[in-house]
Amino acid sequence: MLRLTLGMDDVLANTHEKLISVILNDFPTNLTEKDLTAGALKDLLHPKQLAKLKKIINSPGFFTDIEVKKDAIETVKALSGFYEIYIATACMEFPNSFKDKFDWLLKHFSFVPWTNIVFCGYKTIIQSDYLIDDHTSNLQVFKGEGILFTAAHNVRETGFRRVSSWKDVSELFLPIR
Amino acid sequence: MLRLTLGMDDVLANTHEKLISVILNDFPTNLTEKDLTAGALKDLLHPKQLAKLKKIINSPGFFTDIEVKKDAIETVKALSGFYEIYIATACMEFPNSFKDKFDWLLKHFSFVPWTNIVFCGYKTIIQSDYLIDDHTSNLQVFKGEGILFTAAHNVRETGFRRVSSWKDVSELFLPIR
Numbered sequence: 366m367l368r369l370t371l372g373m374d375d376v377l378a379n380t381h382e383k384l385i386s387v388i389l390n391d392f393p394t395n396l397t398e399k400d401l402t403a404g405a406l407k408d409l410l411h412p413k414q415l416a417k418l419k420k421i422i423n424s425p426g427f428f429t430d431i432e433v434k435k436d437a438i439e440t441v442k443a444l445s446g447f448y449e450i451y452i453a454t455a456c457m458e459f460p461n462s463f464k465d466k467f468d469w470l471l472k473h474f475s476f477v478p479w480t481n482i483v484f485c486g487y488k489t490i491i492q493s494d495y496l497i498d499d500h501t502s503n504l505q506v507f508k509g510e511g512i513l514f515t516a517a518h519n520v521r522e523t524g525f526r527r528v529s530s531w532k533d534v535s536e537l538f539l540p541i542r
Numbered sequence: 543m544l545r546l547t548l549g550m551d552d553v554l555a556n557t558h559e560k561l562i563s564v565i566l567n568d569f570p571t572n573l574t575e576k577d578l579t580a581g582a583l584k585d586l587l588h589p590k591q592l593a594k595l596k597k598i599i600n601s602p603g604f605f606t607d608i609e610v611k612k613d614a615i616e617t618v619k620a621l622s623g624f625y626e627i628y629i630a631t632a633c634m635e636f637p638n639s640f641k642d643k644f645d646w647l648l649k650h651f652s653f654v655p656w657t658n659i660v661f662c663g664y665k666t667i668i669q670s671d672y673l674i675d676d677h678t679s680n681l682q683v684f685k686g687e688g689i690l691f692t693a694a695h696n697v698r699e700t701g702f703r704r705v706s707s708w709k710d711v712s713e714l715f716l717p718i719r
């Protein structure tokens with residue numbers, strides 16, 4: 366069975382959407398929702414704002430109420446009949462997120478066993494046939510075939526096969542029924 | 543640079559020693575320290591005792607005061623001049639240990655950056671040239687070369703190159719000075 370590893374933030378979870386709502390509600394900013402969905406936050410925010418955002422991301426509870434991406438649960442369930450599914454999230458920069466991220470996965474993706482969950486820093490450590498991720502930096506160091514999941518921060522990236530929804534993932538990885 | 547991945551429990555940390563002290567102090571048992579260092583706890587303890595021990599391992603604070611193995615810090619420091627060092631610990635079964643394990647690594651091995659720390663379930667997910675680990679189950683599913691670090695639960699195992707101390711690791715992996 367081939368191994369398919371999935372990123373968590375902005376692949377399974379709508380993390381960018383939560384970040385936007387934090388910025389619009391809690392930050393003094395002239396940026397609109399449209400601005401914030403059109404590019405990478407690291408290019409749009411001031412370094413001090415980025416530092417504040419990182420502190421918020423590392424607050425206990427930040428990940429608890431993040432929405433699951435449309436069709437993700439059903440598709441991952443179907444994929445697990447054909448692939449060995451792993452979920453790998455680069456969260457070592459945010460130690461206070463560990464428990465919340467684990468609980469979020471347990472709540473929404475309980476059919477992926479804990480044996481197949483990975484918390485890491487660099488995704489170069491992932492041994493897998495495929496990796497679906499939203500960061501080209503993760504895909505560039507990955508030894509298998511990387512698939513880019515469309516997100517605000519990667520819309521202008523080329524060089525990787527791209528999926529923009531879980532319907533796309535389904536079409537790419539599942540046999541025709 | 544070749545990549546060398548290190549296990550944490552019973553490789554960098556004297557976890558078995560802490561477990562023995564918990565059993566001798568808090569469990570009703572006739573087992574002696576000698577018995578407990580001669581074999582695997584899963585073979586020595588009653589299933590109910592094992593379940594109690596797993597609960598204790600998953601209590602916040604359990605990992606905080608575990609001792610570092612002799613010569614581990616100096617050797618890993620020296621190795622990091624010659625290898626890309628990763629630390630991978632199979633701790634997904636114990637979600638309450640995540641933060642304590644991270645803090646323990648930060649305290650004793652702060653020279654290994656957070657980018658190179660991995661929390662996982664099965665170590666088959668580790669992409670590395672070498673893995674030093676105390677469990678043959680981890681080494682059997684690993685794609686690179688596995689090195690067995692001697693521990694009470696693996697003394698009778700064969701089939702892997704074995705190291706019994708950090709001096710052994712040093713001799714095997716470091717150039718002669």
